[in-house]
Amino acid sequence: RRIAPGAVHVPGWLSLPGQRELVRACRGWAAGPVPMRRIRMPGGHFMSVRTVCLGWHWQPYRYSRTAEDAGGLPVAPLPGWLAELGRAAVAEACADDPEAGAAAEGYSPDVALINFYDASARMGMHQDKDERSAAPVVSLSLGDSCLFRFGTPASRGGPYTDVQLASGDLFVFGGPSRLAYHGVPKVYPGTADPELGMSGGRLNITLRVSGLKD
Ligand code: MD5
Ligand code: FE
Numbered sequence: 001r002r003i004a005p006g007a008v009h010v011p012g013w014l015s016l017p018g019q020r021e022l023v024r025a026c027r028g029w030a031a032g033p034v035p036m037r038r039i040r041m042p043g044g045h046f047m048s049v050r051t052v053c054l055g056w057h058w059q060p061y062r063y064s065r066t067a068e069d070a071g072g073l074p075v076a077p078l079p080g081w082l083a084e085l086g087r088a089a090v091a092e093a094c095a096d097d098p099e100a101g102a103a104a105e106g107y108s109p110d111v112a113l114i115n116f117y118d119a120s121a122r123m124g125m126h127q128d129k130d131e132r133s134a135a136p137v138v139s140l141s142l143g144d145s146c147l148f149r150f151g152t153p154a155s156r157g158g159p160y161t162d163v164q165l166a167s168g169d170l171f172v173f174g175g176p177s178r179l180a181y182h183g184v185p186k187v188y189p190g191t192a193d194p195e196l197g198m199s200g201g202r203l204n205i206t207l208r209v210s211g212l213k214d
Helices: 015-032 080-096
Strands: 002-004 008-010 049-055 056-061 062-064 111-117 122-125 135-141 147-151 161-165 172-173 181-190 203-209
Touching: 002 161, 008 080, 008 181, 015 111, 015 135, 015 203, 049 056, 056 172, 080 135, 080 172
Parallel strands: none
Antiparallel strands: 002 008, 008 172, 049 111, 056 062, 111 203, 122 181, 135 172, 135 203, 147 161, 147 181
């Protein structure tokens, strides 16, 4: 389960009922107050994934409490139960690699980014470096499987480790992997369990510590 120092993949971490609950919750968050939408990049093009944020709003490349691209609406809060799930995730990863999950008890994420991938959505190789904290990122996958490409912190151009992420999988990125390049080159349509209650596509929830104060 340890992919690289600080990077732990736990296939099937969430039960099917647990996945169904999260899918339901995502449907609620996607409805608003700030609706799930494609984020416009500074160059003018729109990301292919659709995003909704909890706690802090991510606007490339910084966090704010309001969504300026959605009429300045305040971002919905991050529910306590979701932060608690993040703590359990980091504790789980810690069993495989203490570097991934150091200080799991104190892990207190204040941002969730929920990304929806339709069959043609992609995420290019990037680093998540807008947080002012070295705390791990927790990633939960729901729905269709995808190809997840995991690189190194040193170079966008590889080497890479390709991992398939399926519904219910947990990935924790901590320690030396926190700033690794990563991306989603492909989603595999029609691979989700029909019991999940999704009608196609992939959801990814990431939990993060912003390191910001109001
Ligand atoms: C996804 N999301 O599957 C991925 C999973 C994003 C994003 O990349 O920015 O929304 S999270 C992967 C991740 C996060 C933080 C650090 C590292 C990977 N890493 O060090 O490889 O939609
Ligand atoms: Fe990322």
